[in-house]
Amino acid sequence: MTLVFILFGIFLILGMPVAFAIGIAGFVFFLQQPHLPLTLPVQLILSETQNFNLLAIPMFVFAGNLMNETGITQRLMRFASVLTGHMYGGLAQVSVVLSTLMGGVTGSSIADASMEARILGPTMTEKGYNRGYTAAVHAFSSLITIAIPPGIGLVLYGSIGEVSVGRLFAGGLVPGLLMALFFGITVSITSRKKGYLPEREKRAPLKEILPEFAHSLWAILFPFLLIFALRFGWLVPSEAGAFASVYALVVGIVAYRELKWDNFKRCVKSTIADIGMIMFLIALSALVSYGLKWEMIPQQLTQALLGISSSPSVIFALILVFLLILGMFIDSTVIILLLTAILVPIARQLGLDLVYFGVIMVITCATGLLTPPVGLTMYAVCSIMECSVADFMKEGWPFLVSLIIVIALIVLFPQLILFVPNLLFGT
Known part of the structure; x- marks a missing residue:
């Protein structure tokens, strides 16, 4: 496998x-391997695309695109605005809250960051926000969508590692909310120093908040409905994706x-493009995964790590x-595809809960989306906001510190991840 x-x-x-890099x-x-038939790679690629559990991914992508076409984004943005308008850095706070609410809609960091940069970015720069700061807020807050159901990374990890996707979805809720809390605090502190004033003098009254909440209710309910449906066995993960698509259609046609x-x-055109890219990557990664298993890399790596320390x-x-x-x-998706099969046996041998390990793995890998040299989310928002990577990193380091603190907290206190899954699904 070295070559x-x-x-x-x-x-x-x-x-x-x-x-293509993975496939070739x-x-x-x-x-x-001359004793392996050259027809085997073709069989592996085809069989990987026929994994029933992976059917959830195109369905969730389709559902997210449908919801974005039904006006849900604008409704959630208005709701986030009335909640945070009285805070310092009001528009930046809207980005954080919007990402938290959009986690149940997009499930994708890049999609969320790009959407917010296009919708909120111009308004923020007009109000005097630095372009690098604006890009950093959108990029880092988009990581919340990785943890809030239905995060695509969690679905991939669960499918490959044979871990309950329902428990993973439930396990991501508290870390997602913790990221929202710490990013909100970071926005408040940095905005005070930079002079980014609140959008309104007083907190919005309840009579203003409730109507906006009612308009956004269908989107806010979605991740909770998803978890409860999985909890009570009404749906399996692949069916949950289909449910999400039907839910989005009903909301778009009947409710809104x-x-x-x-x-x-x-929506269909954008979904086909998104799914084609994701599923092509998943299919070709089967070749490398087979090689890793053939040469017993997981077992060798386990022994090597245990040789370093017994702790x-x-x-x-x-x-x-x-x-x-x-x-x-x-890219984090590639890491999850290639390393889940290697790391899950190691985590099991270490006595780690696989839901706990999976949530941490997905969030940790996604951190690379915001750092050079590859950071896809970072480059996406920098391109939209027309700012340099250097400016992005200069303005983004407080958010990176907050993210590392959140990762440290969920590592040190496993119940932050496991409390909700254990409460809903049992221990």
Whole structure:
């Protein structure tokens, strides 16, 4: 597998699309094994696309695009505005709250950050917000969507690691809310120093908040309905994705009456593009995954780590540092696809709860979306906001500190992740 990883790294440096880099490098493994038939890679790719659990991913992507076409985003933004308008950095606070509410709609960090940068970004710069600061707020707050159901990373981890997706969704709730809290505090502190004043003098009265809450209720309810449906066995993960799509259609056509034929066609086109990219990556990653299992890399890595230290805490810390560094160079989706099968057996041998480990793994890997040299979310918002990466990093470091504090808290206090799953699903 050494040659496979060397080729994969070279292809990435040369700018080859990640899916092709994985696929070509993975195929080289089979060329090195003359006793394996060359028809096997084709069979692996096809069988990977037929994984029933992965059916949830295109369904959730479709549901998120549908909800964005039904006016839910604007309703959630108005609700977030009345909640935070009296705070320092009011528009930046709107971004944090909106990401928290949008987690149940998009499930994607890049989609959320790009959407907010386009909708809120121009208004914030007109009000005097620094472009780098605006980009940093949108990018870091978008990480909340990674943890709030239905995060795509959690679905991938659950499908590959054979971990309950329902428990993972429930486990992501508190970390997501913690990120929202710490990012909100960070916005408040930095906005006071920079002079970003509140949008309104007084807190919005209840009679103003309640109507906006009612208008946003369908979107706010969605992640909770999803978790409860999984909890009581009404849905399995793949069915939950279909439920999400039907829910979005009903909301768009019946509740809000804003989903028209043109919107629907645009939604289908964007969904096909998104799904094609994701599923192509998943399918080709099967080649590398097979090679890892064939050469017993998980078992070898487990023994190597146990040889470094007998302390589970030390080994866990090493894994987290490794994931954090790797996330700076490789997209989080790729890391989850390639390393879940390796790390889950190690976590099991260390005695770690796989839901606890999975939520931390997904959030830690996603941190790399915001750091050079690969940070996809960072580059997306910097491009939209027309600011440099240096300006982004200069303004974003307080948010990075807040994110690291949240990761440290959920690592040190496992019940922050496990309390809700244990409450809903049992221990």
